[in-house]
Amino acid sequence: MVNGNNVNSTSNVMTAPASKVTVATKIIDNYLVVLWKETSETSHTKCHNSTEVEVTFARTGTVTQIKGSQVDRVLFPMSQCDLGDGEVRVMSLGGNGSSEPRKANFTFEDSALVTPIVGSLELNATCDTIEATWELIDWCPYLAWFRVTLEPLGMVQTTLDFNDTSTVFEGLDAGTNYKVCVQPVDSNSVELALIICSTTNTIIPAVEDILAEAVNHTAIQISWSPSECNMSEPLRYEIEVVTCNNLTNETCTGKTFVESTTELNYTQTGLEPYTLYHVSVIAIYSSDSSYQADDFVITLPTAPYDLQAFLQDSSTIYVSWDYLDDLTENQTYDISWKLEDSDVIYSDSTTLKEYVIKGYNGTGTTLLCVSVTLDVTTSLPECNEFQLYYLEDDFGLILGLMLGIPLIIFAIGLVLARVFKVQLVDVFPGV
Numbered sequence: 017m018v019n020g021n022n023v024n025s026t027s028n029v030m031t032a033p034a035s036k037v038t039v040a041t042k043i044i045d046n047y048l049v050v051l052w053k054e055t056s057e058t059s060h061t062k063c064h065n066s067t068e069v070e071v072t073f074a075r076t077g078t079v080t081q082i083k084g085s086q087v088d089r090v091l092f093p094m095s096q097c098d099l100g101d102g103e104v105r106v107m108s109l110g111g112n113g114s115s116e117p118r119k120a121n122f123t124f125e126d127s128a129l130v131t132p133i134v135g136s137l138e139l140n141a142t143c144d145t146i147e148a149t150w151e152l153i154d155w156c157p158y159l160a161w162f163r164v165t166l167e168p169l170g171m172v173q174t175t176l177d178f179n180d181t182s183t184v185f186e187g188l189d190a191g192t193n194y195k196v197c198v199q200p201v202d203s204n205s206v207e208l209a210l211i212i213c214s215t216t217n218t219i220i221p222a223v224e225d226i227l228a229e230a231v232n233h234t235a236i237q238i239s240w241s242p243s244e245c246n247m248s249e250p251l252r253y254e255i256e257v258v259t260c261n262n263l264t265n266e267t268c269t270g271k272t273f274v275e276s277t278t279e280l281n282y283t284q285t286g287l288e289p290y291t292l293y294h295v296s297v298i299a300i301y302s303s304d305s306s307y308q309a310d311d312f313v314i315t316l317p318t319a320p321y322d323l324q325a326f327l328q329d330s331s332t333i334y335v336s337w338d339y340l341d342d343l344t345e346n347q348t349y350d351i352s353w354k355l356e357d358s359d360v361i362y363s364d365s366t367t368l369k370e371y372v373i374k375g376y377n378g379t380g381t382t383l384l385c386v387s388v389t390l391d392v393t394t395s396l397p398e399c400n401e402f403q404l405y406y407l408e409d410d411f412g413l414i415l416g417l418m419l420g421i422p423l424i425i426f427a428i429g430l431v432l433a434r435v436f437k438v439q440l441v442d443v444f445p446g447v
Contacts, residue, residue: 031111033064039106041122046130048092048122052106061085065110070117073124074100075208076158082109096133096200096209097156098124133159133200133209139216143190143245146216149182150198160203167195190245191220191307220307221245223253223297228313232396233289236313239281240297243307250299255282260292260312268294290317290390317395320349320369320386325402333373333404337386343367350387350394356380365389376404 036052043049050069054060064085072078076097081090102124105117136151148164155178162175164183173183178200188194197213223240231237238255255277259270273284287293291314298308322338335351343349351371352363357380364371376382382404385397 031063032113033108033110033115034060035115036106036108036118039104039118039120041104041120043122043124046094048094048124049089050104050106051089052118063110064108068107068109070105071102073098073102075206076156094124095154095156096130097158099209100124134198134212137198137212137214139196139214141216141218143219143221144188145184145186146188146194146196146218147182147184148196148198150212152178152181156208158202158208159200161201163199163201165197188218190218193217219245221299222307222309223299226297226309226311228295228311230313230316231283233316233318234287235283235285236287236293236315237281237283238295238297240309241280243299248302250301252276252278252300254298254300256296256298257284258294260294287315289315290393291315314393317388317390317393319395319398320388321398323384323386323398323400325384325404327404331374331376333376335373335384336370337398339369339388347390350389352385354383356382
């Protein structure tokens, strides 16, 4: 008896099971699922031994699995190498032949659940180079090497093999945006998986570590380090200090100071107290190219002045000072004091222009300092040393001196009168 569509038999009598009724495909996560439906004919069941499933992927070739007659589906794991359109052929095997294949098509597109071949593309840029490094996450037997492109220059580099996961582009322009893409390919340079790209800028050869600090209420000091780029030394550095009367999008407008130097630091004087300034250091090269680095700084407030102190009593010091303006919210005076022959420094704050130190028991010099803090900026301290005495403590000594000195002089006169045999009236007229 001959059953099915016999296409592969060497005997005189060709027997084979019937073709599948239907074949379907479904992609779940990173698996291709092939399903089929058998005929219900009894003769087919007796003749059917196994099922052969042949899957041809768009880029990675053909894979075959054979399953028993009781199985109606099979799973094929997929990677990014399998992206694209493919075809499925399912045949029933039995007797001494095979059925006509039942076909189905599928399209595999990338999804978040599919493990990428290339991931974690990192770019490390200098002034004239970009190093691209990536991670080989998945692998397929068709992967040969990587094609790396650099745009907008159109430069292309290929790695030695798939284990080589880095490359370097050299001779680039400073301060320029570049796009680097990595494409897995097979031995025929056919693209295997989705391309991965990233962008970066080569470094601008401006000065580094720029730091602007307030020296006092009218001066700032600016320091910096030269660029680490492999370029010629700058001809000079141009320093621009702009008063921030108006600040918009980190751009200041106001009185401007411009100076040049070949040193790595500069001090700008003649500024206003407690004022915001925008500082720029511009490196100027022989090619007339220039690169700028920026910072902001606030000059210190003016320090308090006319610092005074005296003892109200033997254990209380009254301290006072003057200032240009009255304080507002978040503004305070900071006072500190230190007694002679002591390493302890006491401190406190107040919003008044006076302060009372209680529990004083010193007898020598007292160092007093007062500064003002406006928001987060503190002035230089105004300091003075005071020799403090309380008169009541020395009243007995003073009274003794007032009474004792005339008596001492009178006694000296008597002694001189006896020694030189003179009359008392000659020493003290009117006596």
